[in-house]
Amino acid sequence: MTSALESVCREAGCSAATVSRVLNDSPLVKESTRERVLAAVTKYDYRPAPAGRWLRVQRTETIGILSPNVGSGFFTDVLLGADAVAMEHQYHLMTAFSHGPEDHQKLFSRIIHQRRVDALVVLDLDLHSHLLADSSRWDMPVVSVCRPAVERGIPSVSIDNHAGGYSVMQHLLEHGYRDIALFTGPDNNYDSRHRLEGCLAAARNAGADLAEDRIHAGWFTMKSGKNLMQQMLDSGRKLPEAILALNDAMAMGAMGVLREQGLSVPGDLAIAGFDDNEAADSLGLTTIQVSHNRMGEEAVRLALAALANEEVPQHIVVPTRLVVRRSCGC
Amino acid sequence: MTSALESVCREAGCSAATVSRVLNDSPLVKESTRERVLAAVTKYDYRPAPAGRWLRVQRTETIGILSPNVGSGFFTDVLLGADAVAMEHQYHLMTAFSHGPEDHQKLFSRIIHQRRVDALVVLDLDLHSHLLADSSRWDMPVVSVCRPAVERGIPSVSIDNHAGGYSVMQHLLEHGYRDIALFTGPDNNYDSRHRLEGCLAAARNAGADLAEDRIHAGWFTMKSGKNLMQQMLDSGRKLPEAILALNDAMAMGAMGVLREQGLSVPGDLAIAGFDDNEAADSLGLTTIQVSHNRMGEEAVRLALAALANEEVPQHIVVPTRLVVRRSCGC
DNA sequence: CTGTTAGCGCGTTCAC
DNA sequence: GTGAACGCGCTAACAG
Numbered sequence: 001m002t003s004a005l006e007s008v009c010r011e012a013g014c015s016a017a018t019v020s021r022v023l024n025d026s027p028l029v030k031e032s033t034r035e036r037v038l039a040a041v042t043k044y045d046y047r048p049a050p051a052g053r054w055l056r057v058q059r060t061e062t063i064g065i066l067s068p069n070v071g072s073g074f075f076t077d078v079l080l081g082a083d084a085v086a087m088e089h090q091y092h093l094m095t096a097f098s099h100g101p102e103d104h105q106k107l108f109s110r111i112i113h114q115r116r117v118d119a120l121v122v123l124d125l126d127l128h129s130h131l132l133a134d135s136s137r138w139d140m141p142v143v144s145v146c147r148p149a150v151e152r153g154i155p156s157v158s159i160d161n162h163a164g165g166y167s168v169m170q171h172l173l174e175h176g177y178r179d180i181a182l183f184t185g186p187d188n189n190y191d192s193r194h195r196l197e198g199c200l201a202a203a204r205n206a207g208a209d210l211a212e213d214r215i216h217a218g219w220f221t222m223k224s225g226k227n228l229m230q231q232m233l234d235s236g237r238k239l240p241e242a243i244l245a246l247n248d249a250m251a252m253g254a255m256g257v258l259r260e261q262g263l264s265v266p267g268d269l270a271i272a273g274f275d276d277n278e279a280a281d282s283l284g285l286t287t288i289q290v291s292h293n294r295m296g297e298e299a300v301r302l303a304l305a306a307l308a309n310e311e312v313p314q315h316i317v318v319p320t321r322l323v324v325r326r327s328c329g330c
Numbered sequence: 331m332t333s334a335l336e337s338v339c340r341e342a343g344c345s346a347a348t349v350s351r352v353l354n355d356s357p358l359v360k361e362s363t364r365e366r367v368l369a370a371v372t373k374y375d376y377r378p379a380p381a382g383r384w385l386r387v388q389r390t391e392t393i394g395i396l397s398p399n400v401g402s403g404f405f406t407d408v409l410l411g412a413d414a415v416a417m418e419h420q421y422h423l424m425t426a427f428s429h430g431p432e433d434h435q436k437l438f439s440r441i442i443h444q445r446r447v448d449a450l451v452v453l454d455l456d457l458h459s460h461l462l463a464d465s466s467r468w469d470m471p472v473v474s475v476c477r478p479a480v481e482r483g484i485p486s487v488s489i490d491n492h493a494g495g496y497s498v499m500q501h502l503l504e505h506g507y508r509d510i511a512l513f514t515g516p517d518n519n520y521d522s523r524h525r526l527e528g529c530l531a532a533a534r535n536a537g538a539d540l541a542e543d544r545i546h547a548g549w550f551t552m553k554s555g556k557n558l559m560q561q562m563l564d565s566g567r568k569l570p571e572a573i574l575a576l577n578d579a580m581a582m583g584a585m586g587v588l589r590e591q592g593l594s595v596p597g598d599l600a601i602a603g604f605d606d607n608e609a610a611d612s613l614g615l616t617t618i619q620v621s622h623n624r625m626g627e628e629a630v631r632l633a634l635a636a637l638a639n640e641e642v643p644q645h646i647v648v649p650t651r652l653v654v655r656r657s658c659g660c
Numbered sequence: 661c662t663g664t665t666a667g668c669g670c671g672t673t674c675a676c
Numbered sequence: 677g678t679g680a681a682c683g684c685g686c687t688a689a690c691a692g
Contacts, residue, residue, distance in 0.1 A: 386672080
């Protein structure tokens with residue numbers, strides 16, 4: 001059988017090794033030879049099969065991206081940033097989604113243990129699970145996004161949840177609101193906890209006390225925002241002056257219920273969120289903006305640096321920014 | 331060097347060939363041997379390196395997914411459906427994004443010509459570009475999502491834009507609205523054209539004529555929805571009774587402007603969209619729902635079928651559904 | 661500078 | 677049923 005490579009060798013009058021050198025930009029090739037080879041490569045439209053290279057160099061030059069969180073624009077934004085950086089470095093991304101915590105194990109073994117990729121970026125997975133137990137045996141760089149896991153020796157990229165919580169709370173306080181209700185995420189949720197701490201710190205600094213029974217835990221979903229709002233209305237208790245939802249999805253859910261009840265935002269009640277998701281602008285929602293794009297970029301940079309055996313910072317914090325719209329009363 | 335495979339062979343007292351047979355579920359292995367091998371595999375945690383397999387079988391068992399459209403939940407939904415089906419069949423997805431039309435060429439050559447994947451699902455790319463010229467030479471199954479390319483011999487998955495346009499328009503007409511403005515996408519946009527045709531058909535059937543100067547072309551972005559709405563207000567012309575935006579993003583933009591101007595929806599003006607995106611529910615937007623998930627699933631099914639040399643349908647149309655909320659006046 | 665050789669780790673004959 | 681031998685396509689090491 002006459003492969004394309006053989007044809008190229010014949011045409012260029014050289015061996016396969018030289019063709020390989022030319023295609024890999026080796027400096028050890030005479031200019032005239034290089035030109036002959038490139039001409040032959042073009043003529044026969046020769047493209048090296050990557051599997052051969054993979055086998056030889058023991059690398060796939062592919063980065064996997066694993067995520068449970070695909071319902072919102074968040075994932076998509078991170079992915080786009082990650083893709084851009086991977087692209088620059090001739091790397092590819094492979095995506096995989098866990099369809100629930102039970103799936104993690106299966107995914108990890110398929111992706112990590114099969115060594116189908118060189119490094120792994122993990123989005124928002126609970127790395128404190130048993131999977132982490134043998135992280136040292138993975139023998140593969142893993143970067144965590146949104147779940148700092150420094151104590152495990154896993155570099156991570158996260159956002160400044162504390163500062164974000166602080167500044168949005170501070171803004172509401174500056175409006176003069178004192179009776180502020182908080183819709184948090186699950187108690188054990190990393191983002192929720194840190195955002196909450198930021199809020200409480202801001203309240204403390206302003207000499208405002210947040211009543212414990214004004215803190216309501218939800219699930220960071222639109223539906224749970226709806227539920228919390230509905231419960232608050234049903235309780236018959238006086239409404240707070242403002243609601244601070246620790247993510248936009250819950251804020252959106254709450255706004256939906258208020259709209260249905262004929263209550264106006266911010267007329268009857270101010271609202272603020274956290275995330276600055278796609279809908280925030282059209283809803284006029286005051287919120288905290290995070291560059292998800294940037295998170296993806298930093299994550300891939302960390303992964304690539306680790307692959308190159310460079311020193312990598314253990315933890316990159318991407319800054320947040322308050323975006324003031326009308327829902328807070330501005 | 332003592333590889334994990336050698337250890338397994340020694341432990342199980344057999345050759346590498348038998349280990350391979352066991353791991354590939356070959357029926358030609360005695361049960362007792364199989365058990366010994368599996369035990370050894372577990373003991374040494376042996377996992378075949380895929381690169382060797384890829385090289386041997388000339389397949390990567392990976393499906394690439396290529397998309398320019400990552401700003402909304404749409405992409406994410408399709409990806410999730412695609413992932414689920416790929417997963418079932420032990421396939422992986424590799425993602426790549428074109429950052430503008432100039433990029434397509436580069437991406438195609440990296441992904442298709444390098445044969446890094448076995449098949450390619452292309453989202454929403456303009457396949458009528460010059461890239462299609464040599465589609466027959468790709469020698470790789472390509473499935474198009476959102477851009478039927480039957481005439482090119484490329485199977486595709488798309489939504490029933492015509493029926494969707496028809497039913498949402500019909501609904502507005504049933505409300506009694508006659509002066510209806512349309513916000514369309516770019517004139518050359520496939521979805522926009524077909525949705526528009528559906529709308530016009532519905533109007534025709536109802537004996538309602540749509541004035542040409544009530545049809546405004548935008549860019550399917552929130553911003554362009556804002557602009558069109560603002561222009562309409564600035565023109566001083568009497569507002570229409572309803573606005574039908576041919577995607578939700580533009581409807582959201584329009585609603586944002588109306589809110590700023592103190593106009594109420596549907597009080598002063600009814601609005602409907604198309605897509606049923608994430609924010610549609612909280613905005614109370616009447617719209618057309620499409621199962622993006624399903625599109626991803628069908629696309630991967632088509633790709634896998636083509637890889638198995640099965641007969642594949644040339645065109646799968648995913649149905650749409652009218653979702654009635656409050657913005658239309660219901 | 662270039663060619664020859666060898667081997668990456670599998671799956672697959674073809675003997676036995 | 678099983679093992680030995682081969683080769684997938686490429687690149688690193690060494691020789692010249």
